[in-house]
Amino acid sequence: MSVSSQPDWLPVFYPPERDDLDFSEGERLITLAETVYKTPEGGLITLDDWQKWVVMRVLAKVGGPDGPFRYRQSVVSMGRQ
Numbered sequence: 001m002s003v004s005s006q007p008d009w010l011p012v013f014y015p016p017e018r019d020d021l022d023f024s025e026g027e028r029l030i031t032l033a034e035t036v037y038k039t040p041e042g043g044l045i046t047l048d049d050w051q052k053w054v055v056m057r058v059l060a061k062v063g064g065p066d067g068p069f070r071y072r073q074s075v076v077s078m079g080r081q
Contacts, residue, residue: 007053022065026056 030052037045047055058074061067 007050018062018070020063021060021070022063022067023056023060024065025059025061025069026052029055029059 030047033045033047035044039045054076058071058076060070062070
């Protein structure tokens with residue numbers, strides 16, 4: 001799954017996609033997390049595709065990189081396995 005494409009699943013409450021979204025902030029955070037953050041054992045972390053998808057959508061900006069964030073607040077909740 002590409003992080004820019006819509007997944008087979010969608011959250012229960014999720015607004016429709018927009019054409020004018022910029023995902024550069026999410027891409028920067030994903031790159032930072034996967035190159036700097038480490039596990040307790042010392043290895044680098046690897047985000048799953050669904051985690052990347054959530055980060056990209058939460059940090060999306062409207063109208064380009066200088067636009068406002070799409071969401072002022074976000075709540076991500078999931079059940080335990």
